[in-house]
Amino acid sequence: MEKHLIVTQDSDKSSDEVCSWFYRHGVHFKRLNLDSYKMIDRNNDLYFDYFNFDSVDISIPGKTEVNDENLAKKYTSIWYRRPRANFDNMVIDQTESDLSKILFDKIKSNQKSELRELYEYIFNSSLHGSVVLGNRLKTRVNKLEILSLANRLGICIPRTKVVTKKSQILEFQKEVNNSLITKSIFEPIFAIDNDLEQRHISYTNELTDSILEKIPNYFSPSLLQEKVEKDFEIRTFVMGENFYSMAIFSQNNKKTAVDFRKYDREKPNRNIPFTLPEELKAKIKKLLKAIDFNTGSIDIIKGTDGKYYFLEINSVGQFGMVSKPCNYNIEYHIYKYLTRNEEKTS
Known part of the structure; x- marks a missing residue:
């Protein structure tokens, strides 16, 4: 019986390395990938299980029953490595529907939101561990x-401002008497153009004079910091x-x-x-x-x-970039943190 649960994504290499320590020491564990909403052959290796909503039965107030062995018991430890579910692959049967594309897309978006609400409730009410690393819903x-x-x-x-006018940039420059940098308020942009075989990534950049000359007088709210x-x-x-x-x-x-x-x-x-x-x-x-x-x-x-x-x-940031150059072996220490020196079970 698995006593340790790793909630992550199939594509996460850091999870792979931590899992290798469970295998090496013969400690049973369960890996739950949340890459997409889809069914996986139950005869496959449980290592590759995905989350699904089959046979959910909920009464409020009352008992939540999920016919899924992933959520059926209390675990010794749970690592919420990448606990954000992805419902983009959910498909609505439109074979006999006369819905317009606008309405269809709206319904699909709404159903994704409903699944996300249900997912959060199920995780809150069903998953419990004596040792928990990470936050189940907050990434x-x-x-x-x-x-x-x-x-x-x-x-x-660093001294920080969010501005919308070029004049505010110039005022901030005088205030800090130094160069400024700009970065994303949210997450950096990452896009792949398959046709041109190009990757587009937004970075933190210094606001040089040549860049300032091209900035319009008014623009979308932007984050500035003293360099x-x-x-x-x-x-x-x-x-x-x-x-x-x-x-x-x-x-x-x-x-x-x-x-x-x-x-x-x-x-x-x-x-x-x-x-x-x-x-x-x-x-x-x-x-x-x-x-x-x-x-x-x-x-x-x-x-x-x-x-x-x-x-x-x-x-949920990558830690391999710290682990390997510094010889910290963080992946092993995560395994030890989760198992608390558990003896070999097989």
Whole structure:
């Protein structure tokens, strides 16, 4: 019987590596992929099970019954690695329907929303674990709210504004007496153009004079921050009380100086293990507790002024980029966190 549950996606390689430790030590576990709403052959390896809504019976008030072994018992541990369900592949039978495309698309969108509401209720009422890593329903936080909260907790952040006019940009420049950078208020854009075989990714960029000249007088609300002069960048993966930090010397390369995600494959950044100051770790723990996270990847800048500037947190961000260069073996430590040194069962 499986005692450990990993809620993730089929395509997540970090989950694959953690699962390999369960296999290596012979500890039973269940992996629940939420890539799409679809049926999977039950005779297949349970490792590849997907979530589905078959035979759901709910009475309110009353009992919730789900005829799905994934949700049928209390687990020793649950890791909500990537717990966001995807209902995009749900199909509405339109074979005998005269619905217009507009109405059909609206109904499909509404049904996806209804499935999402049901999914959240089922997960809240059915899944329980003695050890829980991650948040079952919350995978992100508002970028503006987290900056505000960090500031209230005494964590240094870059001076930040959201503006809609070019004149506000110029005023902000004078206020900080420094260069400005701009980044997405929400998530970065990532798009693939298969026809042209191109990838389009939005990065953090400096507002240079040449860019400012092209900006119109009025535009959509945009996030600006004071450009912090970097000593180096830090990516920290937090798991419970444990911090795994990596210093990224991105400022030594013009290509990566503003955003280290503009990877230079020919001249990679130097990455080394790093230890955050205890005072900063204590404040980050308070921040995580306030947003109900016990794990996540955090981006920080160590400024040339000696200060540590908090940028953002991603609860489901990749941690392999920290684990491997620093030889932390985070995947193994996640396994140990979930199993609590459990003895081999087979």
